[in-house]
Amino acid sequence: MKRRPILYCLIGITIAVTAVALSFHFDDIVRDFMIGHQNPAMRNFMRCVSLFGDWPTHAAVGLTLLGLAWRRGSQDWTRIFLAMLLAMMLAGVAGTVIKRTVPRPRPSVHAETHWGGPHFSTKYHSFPSGHVGASTAFFGVLVIARRRVGLWCLPIPILIGISRMYLGAHHLSDVVCAALLGILCALVVAHFLLFEIDNGQSKIAN
Numbered sequence: 001m002k003r004r005p006i007l008y009c010l011i012g013i014t015i016a017v018t019a020v021a022l023s024f025h026f027d028d029i030v031r032d033f034m035i036g037h038q039n040p041a042m043r044n045f046m047r048c049v050s051l052f053g054d055w056p057t058h059a060a061v062g063l064t065l066l067g068l069a070w071r072r073g074s075q076d077w078t079r080i081f082l083a084m085l086l087a088m089m090l091a092g093v094a095g096t097v098i099k100r101t102v103p104r105p106r107p108s109v110h111a112e113t114h115w116g117g118p119h120f121s122t123k124y125h126s127f128p129s130g131h132v133g134a135s136t137a138f139f140g141v142l143v144i145a146r147r148r149v150g151l152w153c154l155p156i157p158i159l160i161g162i163s164r165m166y167l168g169a170h171h172l173s174d175v176v177c178a179a180l181l182g183i184l185c186a187l188v189v190a191h192f193l194l195f196e197i198d199n200g201q202s203k204i205a206n
Contacts, residue, residue: 016180023176030172031107034165046163053160055134058088062138079194084141087189091137091182092130098181099125108168128178129170132161136182137189144190157182 062085069077100119104127105111117124135157143150161175170178 019176020173020180023171023173027171027173030165031168034168038166042166046166049159049163050131050167050169053131053135053156053163055088055092055130058134058138059085062088080141080145083145083189083193084138086193087137087141087182087186088134090189091133091178091185094181094185095128095130095133095178098128099130102127104171104174106169107165107171126170127174128181129161129164129174130178131164132157132170132175133178133182133185135160136179137185138182140183140186141190141194144186145194 062081066078066081066085069081102115103117103119103121103124104115105113105117105124106126109123111117111124139150139153139157141150142153157179161170161179164170165172165175
């Protein structure tokens with residue numbers, strides 16, 4: 001029984017490494033595809049998705065739901081919504097540190113090098129995607145805590161990621177790595193805030 005969590009962990013790491021490697025490999029192909037399929041209507045739609053898919057909208061929704069859950073006296077949902085907000089904040093802080101430590105030009109920026117540049121210029125804050133990291137962390141906690149509800153929300157960070165690539169703000173690898181960062185933040189927050197370990201099995205704390 002003790003080997004099963006280790007096996008799951010190894011499988012997860014293998015999938016993550018493979019996803020990252022493939023995303024970097026297909027960066028140019030996806031970028032060229034997005035450039036070749038631009039049209040005004042779709043671009044306006046993607047701008048709206050990108051605008052409302054940023055962290056302030058997630059924070060507003062999370063705080064509203066947190067207030068409603070607290071007012072109704074639901075301890076489980078209060079804890080879940082709080083964990084969603086904390087995971088999003090953790091992903092945002094981690095993503096900002098990475099952006100400024102490892103600058104990468106956005107696809108729309110014509111730069112001689114693929115990595116490096118001004119640390120505080122948003123034009124060189126491509127890696128990782130802050131939108132995707134925050135949204136994935138936010139809804140990732142919901143998937144962990146309430147799988148059926150959370151799975152219905154997964155198209156949201158996926159659509160946000162597509163919008164960021166379509167607008168030339170991020171590479172495919174920026175989006176994939178941000179999603180993995182969001183998942184990691186969701187797992188960390190869920191482990192410490194939502195779950196208690198009892199004889200090797202996780203369950204939502206009462």
